[in-house]
């Protein structure tokens with residue numbers, strides 16, 4: 001476990017900021033005692049922890065604006081936080097900063113079944129939107145496996161995905177409008193309820209900006225009709241290469257499944273005793289391929305997918321015969337991350353995306369890295385999107401294992417870039433992948449990202465030191481050329 005070594009905050013400073021926040025918020029909305037702030041010390045990337053100076057829990061837009069005003073005047077960094085399920089350390093606190101939790105901003109403001117949209121506050125849970133829409137035969141399509149807990153504000157900040165995103169798109173494709181507060185205290189509306197909005201498409205720039213550009217206050221999401229029918233195929237492969245190639249074959253056949261997920265043997269063996277989903281634990285890889293639509297569409301697509309999978313070398317093929325069985329097949333996939341806790345004290349979840357045609361090559365590369373770093377890795381991922389989630393298994397109590405897990409993760413991301421992919425798929429960069437940004441982007445590109453951040457947040461108070469590395473950091477990481485002791489863009493800020 002790594003606790004960040006930022007300078008301690010002086011009691012005077014803590015008192016000054018707490019007093020200013022108490023002046024604008026009810027007493028129960030400000031937490032400063034360590035026993036109260038401890039639950040906020042990390043997000044889902046629990047290997048890294050940091051106690052915040054103060055946590056605030058505003059219950060209205062006015063209170064959010066008041067917090068921003070205090071923090072701007074006193075120059076206090078702010079880390080926005082939803083449910084804290086993020087896996088890249090995006091919501092990890094800063095020692096001299098305030099964590100702004102949206103837990104109390106959790107109302108569904110309006111659900112318009114006729115226009116198929118819902119307006120919700122940022123702290124509303126992802127699944128709560130679909131639950132509210134269910135009586136109208138509608139649901140919110142992006143479905144992170146954490147959907148029971150994660151919030152729409154966090155989903156917007158991370159541009160989250162999920163099993164259904166292959167067919168229905170990521171958060172960015174399912175959000176019509178975001179109402180957000182700038183650090184200056186202005187309320188800005190990005191996008192509109194119409195399919196397009198005038199001006200630059202800042203909504204697309206904002207979605208995925210990891211809490212660095214503004215605080216999400218309200219989100220208008222699209223709702224889609226719940227399909228009349230859905231069935232899932234579970235196909236076993238006796239080698240990972242054939243499984244990886246089968247994924248590319250399904251898409252090449254012109255089929256867009258409602259979900260196309262892959263688990264390797266380590267994953268299915270880790271999950272099966274936990275959920276008893278009926279997985280073939282002898283198979284080197286299993287694929288879960290879902291078809292949805294009308295009953296006739298589903299039958300036709302299942303038949304076509306099964307034929308492609310057989311031709312690609314699938315051994316056993318099972319097709320769900322009831323809704324209960326469909327959910328059982330998915331239950332293992334959805335619970336894969338928690339199941340990792342059964343076989344390893346800690347796991348480090350990577351998230352890179354690659355062109356589908358390179359799935360087999362990258363999975364073989366990861367297998368070779370297991371030997372190089374002396375650690376096991378379970379692969380369970382959104383194969384149809386080429387979005388890998390290697391779970392590197394380690395024990396933080398063993399000297400050097402966290403460092404080796406980090407090096408393993410960095411090698412995987414470098415391989416993703418090498419085959420034409422990216423260092424993130426849906427979990428964001430946060431602190432976890434900040435060094436790998438130096439592998440993916442040039443100095444000029446990083447400069448452009450900083451320019452965008454400065455345009456929204458000139459004082460760099462919103463989630464600073466996350467997601468965009470400084471050139472100094474890249475130089476230290478060994479991925480930026482330093483000539484004669486001088487960086488190419490010394491003018492770039494050291495946030």
Ligand SMILES: Cc1cc2nc3c(=O)[nH]c(=O)nc-3n(C[C@H](O)[C@H](O)[C@H](O)COP(=O)(O)OP(=O)(O)OC[C@H]3O[C@@H](n4cnc5c(N)ncnc54)[C@H](O)[C@@H]3O)c2cc1C
Pocket residue numbers: 043044079080081082083084085086087089090091102122143144145146149150151152153154155156157158159160161162163210211212214215216217337338426427463
């Ligand atoms: C078991 C498990 C499974 C997961 N499965 C998936 C998956 O399938 N797909 C996927 O995409 N992710 C997945 N995740 C990751 C995570 O759930 C998502 O990134 C999710 O969107 C985070 O939401 P949150 O509310 O927990 O946000 P947090 O973790 O609290 O915050 C995430 C980021 O959003 C920012 N933020 C939060 N609220 C706001 C706001 N109101 N305004 C501005 N910025 C804000 C934070 O500063 C931080 O940078 C999984 C996580 C776990 C633990």
